[in-house]
Amino acid sequence: MTIIARKSGSKRLLGAMTALALCLGLSACSGNSDGGGHSGDTMQGVSASGKPGSKPDISFKTPFKVENQTHQVIQEGNGEVIRDGDRVCTRSLALDAKTGKVINSTWDKSSPECSIVISRKSIPAYYDTFKGLKVNSTVAVGIDESGSGSSQATDSYIMALTFVSRSKNLTRAQGQKVTDLPSDLPRISLDDKGKPSLDLNGYKPKGGLVVQPLIKGEGAKVGEHQSVSANYTGWLASDGKQFDSSWDRGEASDFSLDQVVKGWQQGLAGQTVGSQVLLVIPPDLGYGSQQQQKIPANSTLIFVVDILAAY
Known part of the structure; x- marks a missing residue:
């Protein structure tokens, strides 16, 4: 992770x-x-x-x-x-x-x-x-x-x-599916196990952080400094190429919100356990001008995150 x-x-x-x-x-x-x-x-x-x-x-x-x-x-x-x-x-x-x-x-x-x-x-x-x-x-x-x-x-x-x-522990998001999604956002589909796939849908980032719940869970709210267990997949907004996925590793990831990029901390704090959240993270809330493994410098990132637990 x-x-x-x-x-x-x-x-x-x-x-x-x-x-x-x-x-x-x-x-x-x-x-x-x-x-x-x-x-x-x-x-x-x-x-x-x-x-x-x-x-x-x-x-x-x-x-x-x-x-x-x-x-x-x-x-x-x-x-x-x-x-x-x-x-x-x-x-x-x-x-x-x-x-x-x-x-x-x-x-x-x-x-x-x-x-x-x-x-x-x-x-x-x-x-x-x-x-x-x-x-x-x-x-x-x-x-x-x-x-x-x-x-x-x-x-x-x-x-x-x-x-x-x-x-x-939850293994995937559980809750009420959100139906009134903005039409200009990327489209997300799920396979039988819950892993998301991305259709960019012609999406062009506008520069700010986008936080869009796709499923609203009924669990407790995630605190700003808590740790979270999550399944997630990440793509580059430029071409929709996947660069990371806990689903492919077959195991959820645990992390403190104090130890992740600011877009994750700001986007997941206040969400509820069981939720699935679409995040679009601009470079200044991600990795900025630094290249990170498969992520080029100054990249806008798209994530779909299933919040399985918070503690």
């Missing part, structure tokens, strides 16, 4: 304290059990106490030797069962593996982190463990950044993730 990013950069788990960062690089990891404990456990020696779903007290013998991305279910939940395809929201604690001291917490934030989707493709190392847990379960995950060039004072720690809710 680099094509819509305003700027690139690696995410640091400790600094960002997001579960999305936890999932980086998992394609090279194995989620198989080594025996003992909960099915899928690859770590032993960490425990939790307290009411399930509340901020847990985490215990382990220090110094704790961390193996990167090993994990252990340390508290069974009492809520709904987490199933394949669910989006889960978590609260987390990070504890120094050497001292056991809490070095960061999301329990005091106003909203949980909701970037994890339960699928074998997105979280291969954790899929077998996370799927089938109940909401309010807590899982300890080992993080070792000592070999990654980390400049953090602490580069080896335990992340305790508590699953506080689950919801079923």
